[in-house]
Amino acid sequence: MITLQTKTTVISILAIAGLVALYWVARQQSLQLHDPTILSGYVALTVMILLALFNTRKKLSMIPIISARVWLVFHVVFGLALMVVFGLHTGSLWPTGLYEQILAGLFYLVCLTGIAGYLLSRSIPSRLRHLGNEIIFERIPAELYEVREAAKGHITAALEASGNETLAREYEESLAWFFARPRFFLSHVSGTERPSAWIKNKDTSLRPFLSDAEQQEFDSLLSLMNYKNEIDAHYANQRLLKGWLFLHLPLTLALLVFVAWHVLLVHLYVL
Amino acid sequence: MSEYPRNDRFTHKVSRYERPTNSYRCGRAGLWGKPCSQGPDANGSCRGVAACRPHKNGDRWECRRLGGACKEGPRPDGSCCNTQPPCAPLPSIRRLRGRIAALAFVLSLSVLAIAALVNHAETDSGSGAASVSGEQPVAAISNGSIPVGDAGGSFLGGIPSLTSPGELSDIHLAFTAEQGCNECHVVSADHSGEKPTLLGFSLASLSPHADLQEGCVRCHEFGGPASSPHNQVDLDGELQCQSCHTEHKGRFAELTIISSAQCASCHEKKFTSFKDHVSYGEQFPHRSGGSIVFDHAKHVNFHFEKAKDPSLIPATCTSCHVAEGATNRLKISGFEQSCSGCHQNNIVAAAKSQLDVLELPKLKLKTEADLSMFEQCGAVPGEKFKAAGKGRSTAFQDWLVDANPKQVGNYAAGFCELLQTLSTDNMDGLLAAMRKKSSAAEADLFTGLSPTLLATLSNTWIENERFRPIKNKLPKPVAEFGWFVDSKGGLKYRATDHADRVAMAWIKFAQQLRSDTGDALAVRLADQILAEDGGLGACLKCHIPENQKVVDDEPQWGSAGLEAHHRFKFNHSAHLSFVGAGSAALNAQDTGCAVCHQINPESNYAETVRLTAPGEYTSNFNSIENSTCAQCHNENSIKDDCTLCHQYHEAPVFTQRLSAALGGNNETTQETEENQ
Numbered sequence: 001m002i003t004l005q006t007k008t009t010v011i012s013i014l015a016i017a018g019l020v021a022l023y024w025v026a027r028q029q030s031l032q033l034h035d036p037t038i039l040s041g042y043v044a045l046t047v048m049i050l051l052a053l054f055n056t057r058k059k060l061s062m063i064p065i066i067s068a069r070v071w072l073v074f075h076v077v078f079g080l081a082l083m084v085v086f087g088l089h090t091g092s093l094w095p096t097g098l099y100e101q102i103l104a105g106l107f108y109l110v111c112l113t114g115i116a117g118y119l120l121s122r123s124i125p126s127r128l129r130h131l132g133n134e135i136i137f138e139r140i141p142a143e144l145y146e147v148r149e150a151a152k153g154h155i156t157a158a159l160e161a162s163g164n165e166t167l168a169r170e171y172e173e174s175l176a177w178f179f180a181r182p183r184f185f186l187s188h189v190s191g192t193e194r195p196s197a198w199i200k201n202k203d204t205s206l207r208p209f210l211s212d213a214e215q216q217e218f219d220s221l222l223s224l225m226n227y228k229n230e231i232d233a234h235y236a237n238q239r240l241l242k243g244w245l246f247l248h249l250p251l252t253l254a255l256l257v258f259v260a261w262h263v264l265l266v267h268l269y270v271l
Numbered sequence: 272m273s274e275y276p277r278n279d280r281f282t283h284k285v286s287r288y289e290r291p292t293n294s295y296r297c298g299r300a301g302l303w304g305k306p307c308s309q310g311p312d313a314n315g316s317c318r319g320v321a322a323c324r325p326h327k328n329g330d331r332w333e334c335r336r337l338g339g340a341c342k343e344g345p346r347p348d349g350s351c352c353n354t355q356p357p358c359a360p361l362p363s364i365r366r367l368r369g370r371i372a373a374l375a376f377v378l379s380l381s382v383l384a385i386a387a388l389v390n391h392a393e394t395d396s397g398s399g400a401a402s403v404s405g406e407q408p409v410a411a412i413s414n415g416s417i418p419v420g421d422a423g424g425s426f427l428g429g430i431p432s433l434t435s436p437g438e439l440s441d442i443h444l445a446f447t448a449e450q451g452c453n454e455c456h457v458v459s460a461d462h463s464g465e466k467p468t469l470l471g472f473s474l475a476s477l478s479p480h481a482d483l484q485e486g487c488v489r490c491h492e493f494g495g496p497a498s499s500p501h502n503q504v505d506l507d508g509e510l511q512c513q514s515c516h517t518e519h520k521g522r523f524a525e526l527t528i529i530s531s532a533q534c535a536s537c538h539e540k541k542f543t544s545f546k547d548h549v550s551y552g553e554q555f556p557h558r559s560g561g562s563i564v565f566d567h568a569k570h571v572n573f574h575f576e577k578a579k580d581p582s583l584i585p586a587t588c589t590s591c592h593v594a595e596g597a598t599n600r601l602k603i604s605g606f607e608q609s610c611s612g613c614h615q616n617n618i619v620a621a622a623k624s625q626l627d628v629l630e631l632p633k634l635k636l637k638t639e640a641d642l643s644m645f646e647q648c649g650a651v652p653g654e655k656f657k658a659a660g661k662g663r664s665t666a667f668q669d670w671l672v673d674a675n676p677k678q679v680g681n682y683a684a685g686f687c688e689l690l691q692t693l694s695t696d697n698m699d700g701l702l703a704a705m706r707k708k709s710s711a712a713e714a715d716l717f718t719g720l721s722p723t724l725l726a727t728l729s730n731t732w733i734e735n736e737r738f739r740p741i742k743n744k745l746p747k748p749v750a751e752f753g754w755f756v757d758s759k760g761g762l763k764y765r766a767t768d769h770a771d772r773v774a775m776a777w778i779k780f781a782q783q784l785r786s787d788t789g790d791a792l793a794v795r796l797a798d799q800i801l802a803e804d805g806g807l808g809a810c811l812k813c814h815i816p817e818n819q820k821v822v823d824d825e826p827q828w829g830s831a832g833l834e835a836h837h838r839f840k841f842n843h844s845a846h847l848s849f850v851g852a853g854s855a856a857l858n859a860q861d862t863g864c865a866v867c868h869q870i871n872p873e874s875n876y877a878e879t880v881r882l883t884a885p886g887e888y889t890s891n892f893n894s895i896e897n898s899t900c901a902q903c904h905n906e907n908s909i910k911d912d913c914t915l916c917h918q919y920h921e922a923p924v925f926t927q928r929l930s931a932a933l934g935g936n937n938e939t940t941q942e943t944e945e946n947q
Contacts, residue, residue, distance in 0.1 A: 031536035033514040096437030096521045099386075136281050138291060138363075141300035181303040242364050249368060250375030257379035265434060269456040270483060270513075 008073045015081040018043075026088055040089040041266070045259060047082045051075055052252060079114055103262055106255040113251060117244040124237045127191070131230050137238040140182070143231055148179040151224050158217035166209050167218060174202070175221075179228060188236035195232065199225050294366045298358030308337040311360030319358060321351035386433035437519035440526055446490075455486030455518075487512040490929040494922030500537065501838065502921035508537075515919070527914075534913040545901040545911035556839065557890040560880040562818040563603070563830050568870050568891040569877070571857050574613075583612040588864045589853050597843035603830040606769050614813075618769045621809030626777060626800065629762040631732045632664040632676050634683055645683045665761075666799040670792040671704055693729035697722045709793070711783030715776035720754040728756055766807065770828065774807045779826055781807075782816050817883050838918040869893040 022043055026036035054075045057065055086107060095104055128134075135143060151171070158167045177183075184195040203222055210218055295315040300306035307319025323336035325345035332349045334340035343352040362370065434452065438444075447454050488497050491512075495502030498509045515533075516526045535541040540549050575584045585591050591609040592601035603609055611618075634645070664676045672685030692700035698717060705712035731738045738760035753773075756762055766774040781800035784793045802808045819826035847853070847864075855863020869892060876891035904911040925933065 028536075031533050033510055033533060033536070035514065097435050097519060099433040100436050102433075134281075138293075138296065139281055141297070141303055142306050144303060145300075145305045246368055246371060250372045253372050253376040254379040257376060257383065261383050261433070265436070269434075269452065 004069055004073070007070055008077070011070075011073055011077050015077045019081055019084050022085065023088065037089055037091075038266075038271070040085055041263075044082060044085045044089050045263065047078050047085060048256070048259060051079055051082065052256060055249065055252075076118055079111070083111055099258065099261065099265075103255070103258045106251055106258060110248065110251045110255050113244055113248040117248055120241055120244055124241045128234060128237055131233050133227075133230050133234070135231055135234040137234070137242070140231055140235050144179070144181065144228070147224055147228050147231065151175065151179050151221055151228075154217045154221045154224070158214045158221075161213035161217065162211045164211055164214055166206070167214055167221070170202075170206055175225075178225065182232045182235040184229075184232055185236045185239075188233040189240055195229050199229060291363070291365060293363050295360040296363050298360045301361040307355075307358070311358075315360045315362075317357035317360055320354055320356070322353035323351050325349050325351055383433060435519065438521050439518055440520070440524050441522045442526070443518060444522065456483065484512050487516075488926070490926055492924055492926050493920050501919060529914055529919065531913045534917075544906050545897060545904045548897050548901075551895060551897060553894050554886075554888070554890060555894045556841075557892065558885070558888070559818055559883065560815065560876070560888050560890070561830060562815050562820065562827070564813050564815060564880050566876050566880075566891055568872050568874060571870060572872055575857065578613075580612075585609070585857065587853060587855060587857060589847070594844060594847045594852060597847070599839070599841050599843070600830070601843050605829075610813075611769070615769075617809075617812070621812075622766050622768075624803070624805060624807070624809055625763045625765040626774075626807060627665045627761060627763055627805070628667050629728070630663060630665050630668065631760055632668070632682075632686065634676065634679060634686075638680075640680065645687055666792070666796040670708065670790075670796040673708070673792065675792075690729055690733050693725060694733060697726050701725070709780075709784060709787060711780050711787065713776060713780070715772065716780055717754075718773050718776070724754065724756065725762070728760065728762060731760065766810075774810060775828060778807055778810060778814075778816060782826075815881055817881070838921060839916060840918045841916060867895050867899055 022040060026040055029036040029039065054071050057071050058068060061068070090104065093104075095101055155168050155171045159165065178198075184198070187194040199222070202225070207215065207218065293310070294313060295311040297306040297310050297319065298317065299319070307317075308322065309318035312318055322341065323334055325332040326335050327333075327349060332345035332347075334344050334351075336351075336353070341353055346352050439447065443455075484498060491497070493502040495504055498511065500506040500508050500510055515529050517524075518526065520526075531543045535543060542548060578584050588601075591603055593604050594601065606614075664682075668686070668689070669675060669682075672682055672689060674681040674685050676682050689704065692704055696703070698720065701717070702712060702714060705716075728738060738756055738758075753767055754762070754764055764773060764777075777800050781797040784797040787793075798806075800806050801811060803812070814828060816826060819828065821827070846867075850863055850866040852863045855865065859865050860869075871891055871893045874889050874891040876889055879887055879889045882888050901911070903909050904915070924930075
């Protein structure tokens with residue numbers, strides 16, 4: 001059984017060897033006064049199409065065309081290699097023509113979003129694992145509804161048991177806001193403790209004013225608040241995990257359109 | 272907390288529809304409300320109006336609500352009793368992402384389509400950048416203006432073009448004013464000259480294309496095939512202009528950069544720095560003596576040392592050579608400034624020699640036929656030819672008549688015809704007769720010759736009268752310069768000064784005669800013209816016509832010699848100030864020009880200067896060696912690229928099309944191109 005690490009190593013070696021070979025051939029072509037950009041351009045185009053096929057592969061999960069994990073490794077390694085090929089092809093960081101500037105700009109944006117997405121997909125799962133609970137992103141609205149209803153139940157129980165409106169008023173003034181939808185998005189994305197501190201602040205500020213009967217319900221409410229906080233963290237991180245593709249995919253498609261235009265023009269005017 | 276989190280909360284029984292691959296999600300869940308148990312269908316319609324879809328079991332309807340049957344149960348008609356208004360399902364993240372991606376795709380296509388249509392419309396209307404400038408390209412080039420707002424196809428009608436990969440360089444910027452991209456890019460062999468359509472764009476990219484070089488050679492031409500290496504016919508291989516020259520890199524981009532490594536890829540001896548350069552050879556940089564004979568060693572080491580008048584001795588090399596703006600060769604400042612101080616007397620002495628052009632020969636017309644033939648010309652020969660002095664035909668006459676005077680009959684007929692021609696058609700007739708014999712005959716040969724003088728002379732001959740020169744008060748030495756008829760009735764020419772135009776024309780004519788034909792009479796004429804005694808040969812004491820540079824078929828009598836080999840280029844001007852040429856003495860050994868040009872006193876320059884075969888000539892300077900250049904040009908100091916000294920192209924010039932636009936002659940355009 002070949003491990004993923006071995007496959008990663010093989011793919012990386014292939015990519016590096018391909019880059020070295022491309023550089024050598026392009027160098028030889030340049031020395032022989034042939035245009036190396038044709039070769040590097042078509043290599044870049046081929047790699048770009050292969051990278052774009054990753055999305056198609058994910059949609060065709062029923063067909064066993066290499067596992068998605070290996071595709072991902074290929075996507076990442078050859079995506080990085082493509083940046084070098086692009087540099088070889090253009091020879092400069094920023095071209096002078098408008099459409100080539102658009103093309104280069106799109107390429108850089110696709111690369112940046114891709115790198116950002118890869119870093120997010122490497123860091124967020126481990127962060128989610130540390131949260132302790134597993135929550136499916138699509139189930140979060142239902143989960144929030146149930147938590148909210150449970151919280152309301154505890155408030156009602158506290159009101160019936162003690163006859164005091166302390167918790168009910170607190171719920172109406174601030175806890176309802178908390179339970180209404182996911183909160184503290186940026187705090188959860190950045191990993192700060194502000195949401196926990198907010199809950200702790202509620203505990204310390206409210207508890208002295210609660211009766212024994214209310215405190216029992218309030219403990220349950222605090223558990224719910226902590227669970228809701230976990231849901232919020234899941235929501236924020238998973239949203240981010242899915243969100244970067246909102247940039248990467250459209251930019252990739254736009255890039256492919258301009259690449260096709262570029263190839264057309266090159267064939268039309270140069271070759 | 273007891274019931275949260277539930278262990279089964281993500282099982283399919285609890286939620287059957289919230290999957291990432293679904294296209295829609297519940298609208299209520301999207302607003303963080305209570306999601307229904309069914310969720311929207313694949314078309315995005317709400318299925319949560321009823322809590323369940325009751326099932327008929329026999330004659331009874333049973334509740335099928337997810338999470339357990341309700342108390343009320345289904346209505347008698349089988350509908351669910353728990354209903355609510357439908358929600359507005361929202362697209363799932365996956366679907367939303369797909370929509371945005373599709374939008375980006377369509378937007379990109381639209382931008383390109385609009386750009387292509389604008390491009391096409393502008394090309395169709397013929398406005399394009401031309402409408403911005405309002406000028407034709409030739410006019411724009413000749414007056415030096417560049418169309419405002421145009422950037423070599425980067426803008427069309429003020430709209431940024433999505434077909435141009437970048438601005439053209441300043442040099443080429445004005446050329447796209449009329450035809451836009453088509454000025455250089457021929458879209459395809461099938462679409463040449465046509466306006467490209469959007470469909471044509473796609474089709475053309477798949478069809479065979481014309482050579483991009485075609486656009487370049489409309490304006491540029493070389494001393495050989497444009498696509499041959501170094502424009503040399505005998506070198507294998509083919510190179511396109513764009514192999515080295517890449518456009519669309521911005522207005523200030525350098526178009527001619529080529530690395531030494533690229534040169535080395537073709538050349539057998541590979542090196543990338545001066546110290547490894549192949550030896551310059553024994554004759555570097557002088558492979559021929561040029562067109563002026565001047566023995567530097569003899570002048571510097573002998574004549575200048577022994578000069579009676581020290582004021583005539585040049586102080587430095589730049590006293591005779593023009594340093595300002597000098598490139599490959601240092602021009603000589605001219606005869607009057609450099610040579611006449613000592614050599615004017617040579618010109619005066621040489622002027623004593625004269626060119627015999629026409630004489631009335633003394634023909635021995637012994638037979639009736641000969642006499643009759645001669646008389647038919649209108650001549651009335653008496654007992655003797657009164658006008659004939661020595662009575663000897665000239666080599667020019669013999670060549671023109673195409674007969675030797677000893678062949679009396681033929682000669683008499685030819686001479687008779689010549690007399691008639693001179694009498695009736697004068698100078699034009701003479702030139703026409705010459706041109707029948709040689710294409711080298713030009714009007715310059717008779718510059719200054721009075722038609723009246725020629726007519727008078729010919730009529731005098733025909734009438735067999737003695738020629739009486741017009742009475743004037745000029746003394747004989749003055750009267751007998753330029754064209755004149757001597758006391759014996761012979762037409763002659765004597766040079767008036769240095770660089771006499773007529774003498775130069777006759778020497779060129781003689782050179783041409785020698786090279787054109789093996790006709791003995793023509794060779795005799797050429798020999799007579801170029802004879803030092805009785806011809807113009809004295810000029811050749813200093814001038815070597817064989818080495819003269821020819822520009823537009825005109826031999827250059829100045830110091831310009833043959834071109835340096837290997838497309839060598841050198842900026843003398845930049846080096847002269849560096850070595851202090853303006854102040855170094857003539858005999859200095861390590862400053863001034865002597866830093867590179869060391870006189871070789873042992874050279875046999877005088878014996879070899881007229882030899883033109885390769886390797887026969889010996890310069891009176893030592894050959895320059897690599898080490899001399901490498902003192903300054905090395906990897907640690909001043910750059911030592913191949914292109915620093917070598918020009919890739921052979922004799923690059925602009926074509927007539929562009930030359931006319933630039934308003935310059937061939938030489939001017941060549942200079943311009945070299946400067947570029």
